[in-house]
Amino acid sequence: MAAKIEFTSNSSISKSTLLHLYKSMLKPRLIEEKMLILLRQGKISKWFSGIGQEAISVGVTLALQKEEYILPMHRNLGVFTTREIPLHRLFSQWQGKMNGFTKGRDRSFHFGTQEYNIVGMISHLGPQLGIADGIALANKLKKNNNICAVFTGEGGTSEGDFHEALNVAAVWNLPVLFCVENNGYGLSTPILEQFKCKNIADKGIGFGMESHIIDGNNILEVYTKVSEIAESIRKKPRPVLLEFKTFRMRGHEEASGTKYVPKDLMDFWVAKDPLENFQEYLKQEGILTETIEVSYKEKITHEINKNLQIAFDEEKIVPNLETELNDVFKPFNYQETKASSTKNNIRFVDAISDGLKLSMEKHDDLVIMGQDVAEYGGVFKITDGFVEAFGKERVRNTPICESAIVSAAYGLSVNGMKAVMEMQFADFVSSGFNPIVNLLAKSNYRWNQNADVVVRMPCGAGVGAGPFHSQTNEAWFTKTPGLKVIYPAFPQDAKGLLSAAINDPNPVLFFEHKGLYRSVYQEVSEGYFTTEIGKAAILKEGKEMTIISYGAGVHWVLEALEKLPEISAEVIDLRTLQPLDVTTIYKSVRKTGKVMVVQEDSLFGGIASDISALVTENCFQSIDAPVKRVASLETPIPFQSDLEQQYLSKNKLQEEILKLYQY
The missing domain is CATH 3.40.50.970 (Thiamin diphosphate (ThDP)-binding fold, Pyr/PP domains)
Incomplete structure (x- = not known):
């Protein structure tokens, strides 16, 4: 078959590098073909195919140094394989097993790994670009001459986060490669219904940003151009927008199919398959022989099957309530720095x-x-x-x-x-x-x-x-x-x-x-000190009721109680709302028997509602009156001073305290 992609000979690229590029594209292709079989067998839950786009993931990854961060999307399997993540860990991830990267909590490529300097996506797409800005800013502040590369698709360029991230990177001269895979469709919506400009690269003009259009199906063009640009950015930090022209050969995910794609358009891109074209080129150049090709495929297939078996043999996750709850926050060993007496x-x-x-x-x-x-x-x-x-x-x-x-x-x-x-x-x-x-x-x-x-x-x-x-x-x-x-x-x-x-x-x-x-x-x-997060403060001891508040509400409560000296109220300043100090709350409630929660926020859905529910559920036998919530009006906050005062819960607080006291 005559190559449908024009490969320009480059004497600076060694034979071993050319073969490495080929093998690096072959590996994700063979994995994907296997995954599509497993998907039909119900052994993985979902698949977002990158078949036909391997040259971009592989070329960009090989153009970066291993210590440089890459932020891929769900069609960038080649990033993960080129960074040589053990396949059994990837397979465990896709099967929702513990040896994956998310302990079964997320699927597909929604994960990152510091070991391989990869930051995975979230389904909202756009924030990925801003993360790259932060990583690049840290590189710049550390003066380590590292760059980072972040991927998105043509659909993602319509999101506000795309424009925000590119603008920040341009203003701050951040060393970021913004890699846009223009693959023709956002699910079923063609590019002509997504943006008006001819090329996505044209969007760089508005940010004062250098941009390039690259044939995303030509591995030599991707690898050489990105390598050249990356080295330039390391020497002169700046963001660069790269538009890779390519096509999505399969559905957005497998269930959606590709019936919406005209046949002639699909045929055009089938002929531009990056792997098959490069394979033919290497054979024509006498670099890839039948023996080498068969050897590569056998070794990769063996690696896939061996690692699949490891993942299949791994036990299913046994839900552990303590583990799930403990992993919501990063463990933090708080060490108090005591406050000065001065x-x-x-x-x-x-x-x-x-x-x-x-x-x-x-x-x-x-x-x-x-x-x-x-x-x-x-x-x-x-x-x-x-x-x-x-x-x-x-x-x-x-x-x-x-x-x-x-x-x-x-x-x-x-x-x-x-x-x-x-x-x-x-x-x-x-x-x-x-x-x-x-x-x-x-x-x-x-x-x-x-x-x-x-x-x-x-x-x-x-x-x-x-x-x-x-x-x-x-x-x-x-x-x-x-x-x-x-x-x-x-x-x-x-x-x-x-x-x-x-x-x-x-x-x-x-x-x-x-x-x-x-x-x-x-x-x-004076000086530096810390106060432990998650601990409420008892500002005033009392026996007849507990009043709980935070922020400005605390001052309103103290002012109201000054006018009601006959009431013995215990006042709790929450200080931290999450995590909530329920121990202090329950202890006070069991002592006083009556509870009021005061908030500046409007009533419905506020934290006072949750505290009320917690007290009712845990201290019901100790309370002598319904838990009272005092909050502001169920309206937006008005500007005019009289309207604003009417809005605030502060104005009815003294009356509500008396009602609870007299209950």
Whole structure:
């Protein structure tokens, strides 16, 4: 058969390298053919085929050094095989067995492995690109001259995360190869219904980014061009957009088929099969003989069958409740740094700034990112002066792209660094919600990768900022396993808990009430110290009722009780909402017999509802009245001051305390 791909002879590529390229493409092809048989036999659950696209995965992987991270998608089997992951581990992964990479918790290529410097995808696709930004930023800060490569498909280029990630990489000159496999269809939607520009590479122009179009079915072109570009990026760090022209020969996944593809289009790409064409070329050049070809196929087939048997022989996972629960968070051996007895009377905002500054001094690998956090010092001036102290490399202004920056923070963690991201207002977290709840939260549970990220969340009402700057949205995250949620009420706690959050390898949402920033003062310990996460504080001893709150609500409770001196109420400041200190709550409830939970958030679905349920389920015999929840109105937060005051639960608190007392 005459080759349908024009291979340009390159004398710099040795015969052994050419054969290695061939063998590296042959291996994933033979594995896939076997997997399709096993899929029909019901021995694996699902398959996303990369047949016809092996040249891209293999060529890019071989162009990178083994210590350089690759972030593949679900059609990049060649990345995993070229990095020489033992096949029995891949087969165990696809069969949901313990020797895989996710302990049966995720399927397909939804996993990563630090041993092979691979970061697997999540089904939402887009955050993968931002992770590459974070990995590349860490490489740049470490000055190790490493690059990284991240894959997506043509469909993924329509997602906002694609544009955010490319923009950040361009602005920061990050050494990233953005590899887009333009394979014709997003499931059944053809490219002409996905984007208007002629080539995906054209999108690089808008970001001021170098871009190239590469024949994704030509292994020599992929390998040589990517190798050349990669070496150039190592010398001159910058992002490059690569569009690989290829085609998806099978369904998006096997069940969907390819009936929507015109026959002549399919025939065209069948003739451009990367493996068959390269095999023919090598034979014509006298490099690949029949004997070598048969030898390769026999060895790979034997390796596949041998490793399949290992995976088949592996016992099915026996569910273990303790293991499942313990793996939600990365184990963390908290070691307290005690607070100094020397104190200064400072504001809430100053305590947070001081805690953040001292953590920057303690951790050389800590990076702060956020909108206007550098020279401007953040909109609340918490990082004022930080650029002078730590430099712009570690205190980084970001474009307005919350999703990409959350993902980049995770990438920093993957590459061994720490990140604090300032969400300019907690309300804006909705634009970064996906990577927080689907990437950070699930990371340790899925593939034992910590997400050493703190997201600072200035929140709350009382400052006349209206519906887009005044929400207290902690309930969005307290229900997501894998996230820790902290919400302090006092400067001392804010400083100590922030330091502890930065030490913790797990993702933390750190809520800071804007109304407390400059209105609450306290004697705060000088120097660095930590306060243990997950421990509530009893602020006031009492016998007749327990009142539980956090954030600004704690101050409302204390103010209300000053006006009700006849009531002996025990006041609990939760400080941490996840994990929740149920021990302190239950002990107090069993002592007082009446319970009130106060929150600034609107009532339905808030944490007060869960605390009420927990108390009812665990302390029912000890309570003498229904658990009372006090919360704000079931409306968005209004701007006008009288409307805002009407909205807040603070205004009915004293009345509700009296009702519970008199019950």
